[in-house]
Amino acid sequence: MKPAPFKYIAATSLEHALSLKAEYGDDAKFLAGGQSLMPTMNFRLAQPAVLIDLNRIDGLGGVQPRDAGGARIGALTRYRSLERDSGFAQMFPLIAEALPHIAHPQIRNRGTIGGNLSHADPASELPAIAVALGAWFHIRTAKQERWVAASDFFLGALTTDLQPDEMLVEVELPLSKPRTGSCFMEIARRRGDFAIVGMAAMVTLGQQDECTHVRLAFCGVGETPIDASAAADNLVGCAPTEEAICDVAASVQSMIDPGGSVHATADYQRHVAGVLTERALQAAHQRARHGH
Numbered sequence: 001m002k003p004a005p006f007k008y009i010a011a012t013s014l015e016h017a018l019s020l021k022a023e024y025g026d027d028a029k030f031l032a033g034g035q036s037l038m039p040t041m042n043f044r045l046a047q048p049a050v051l052i053d054l055n056r057i058d059g060l061g062g063v064q065p066r067d068a069g070g071a072r073i074g075a076l077t078r079y080r081s082l083e084r085d086s087g088f089a090q091m092f093p094l095i096a097e098a099l100p101h102i103a104h105p106q107i108r109n110r111g112t113i114g115g116n117l118s119h120a121d122p123a124s125e126l127p128a129i130a131v132a133l134g135a136w137f138h139i140r141t142a143k144q145e146r147w148v149a150a151s152d153f154f155l156g157a158l159t160t161d162l163q164p165d166e167m168l169v170e171v172e173l174p175l176s177k178p179r180t181g182s183c184f185m186e187i188a189r190r191r192g193d194f195a196i197v198g199m200a201a202m203v204t205l206g207q208q209d210e211c212t213h214v215r216l217a218f219c220g221v222g223e224t225p226i227d228a229s230a231a232a233d234n235l236v237g238c239a240p241t242e243e244a245i246c247d248v249a250a251s252v253q254s255m256i257d258p259g260g261s262v263h264a265t266a267d268y269q270r271h272v273a274g275v276l277t278e279r280a281l282q283a284a285h286q287r288a289r290h291g292h
Contacts, residue, residue: 003041010053014060017052018142018167024050025164031055032076032115035107060169061112063088069175072138075114075168083108092173093287094133094182094200098125101184104192114168117153120160120224123194127154128225129184130171132200132217138170147172154224177213180204181287183280186219187272189263195220196264197272201280203240205288211235216248216277221258221269228252232281245281249274 011017021028028050029037040046054060060076063085071091073082079099082088089096102108102125116126117137130137130150137148139162153161162168176182186198197220204213214232217225231251235244258269 001042001044003038004044004047006041006048007050008053009050010056012056014057014140014167014169015142017054017057018140018165020050020052021167022142022165024052028052030115030118030167033078033111034115035103035111036115036119036121060114065091066172070173071175073113073171073173075112075118075170077113079108079111079113080105082113091175092133094184094202095129097182098129098184098200101125101186101188101191101195101198113171117171118160118162118168120154120156120158121194122154122157122223122225123198123220125184125186125195125198125219128198128217128219129200131225131227132182132202132215133173133176134215135174136172137168138172139166140169141165141167150225151227157223176202177204179206179288179291180213181284181289183283183287185276185280185283187276196261197221197258197269197276199273199276199280201277201284203235203281203284203288205285209289210238211240211285212237214281216252216281218252218256218273221256221273223259226256228255228277231255231277240281240285242282245278248281249277252277 029048031051031053061074064072083099135150137153139146148161182202184200186195188195199218202215206212214235216228216232219225232248253270253274256273258266260266
C-alpha cells in the first residue's frame with residue numbers, strides 16, 4: 001500500500017511547527033519517529049493533508065534533570081537513547097525495566113516518547129507507566145501552553161486531550177520517594193508484540209516496612225491505561241503479606257473490564273492481570289526493602 005497524497009513540510013523550529021499546526025489543524029500530522037504514523041498512512045487509515053516533520057528541530061529531545069528532583073524528557077527523545085542512559089535508568093528503574101519490552105530494537109531506534117504518548121495506543125507500555133509515575137505533560141500551541149496530568153491525558157483508544165493546534169513537547173517525571181520499589185511485567189505472544197496484559201507496580205515503604213503508598217497501572221485491558229491503585233488501598237499502613245497481595249489481585253480482577261481479542265479472551269486477560277499483580281507487587285516490595 002501507498003499513502004494518499006500529502007504535502008510535506010520540514011519544520012525548522014518549534015515555533016515554526018506550532019504555527020503550521022495552527023494553520024492546518026486536524027488536516028496536519030506531526031512526524032517524529034513515524035513508527036505508528038507511517039503504517040497507518042500506508043494503509044490509508046490516516047490521510048493527513050500535511051505532514052510536519054519535527055526531526056530537524058533542535059532542543060526537542062534529551063533528558064534534563066530538575067533541581068527539585070525528577071527529570072523532564074523532550075518529546076523527540078528516542079527510546080534507544082533512554083536505554084543507553086545509565087543515569088536515567090537509576091532515576092527511573094520502572095521505565096528502564098519496561099524499555100526492552102517495547103517493540104524491537106529497530107523500532108526503538110526511531111520511535112519517540114512524545115509520539116508514543118500522543119498516539120495513545122491502549123496496549124502500549126509507556127502510557128501506563130506515565131500514569132503509574134504520576135507524570136505531567138507539557139503541551140504547547142503557537143500562542144499558549146498548559147500542563148496536563150498523565151491520568152487526565154488519555155481519553156480513549158488512540159484519543160488524547162490534545163487539541164488540533166497542540167503538541168506534546170515535554171514530559172515531566174517526579175522522582176520517587178525513598179524506599180520505593182518498582183516492577184514492570186507483561187505477557188505477550190512474542191517478545192516485541194503488544195502486551196496481552198502489562199502492568200507497572202510501585203511500592204513505597206515506611207520505617208517499619210509498612211506500605212505507605214502503592215501505585216498500579218495496566219496496559220492492554222481497557223480503552224486507556226487503567227489506574228488500579230485503589231485496589232491496593234488495604235495495603236497502606238500494613239506489611240504486604242502474601243494473603244494481602246492475593247486480595248489485591250482479586251480486587252484488580254473485579255475492577256478491570258478487558259475487551260478480549262483474537263489472541264486472548266477477556267477471562268484470560270483478567271486471569272493474567274491477577275497473576276501479574278501478585279508477581280509485580282512481590283517484586284516491587286522486595287526491591288523497596290533492599291534498595292534496588
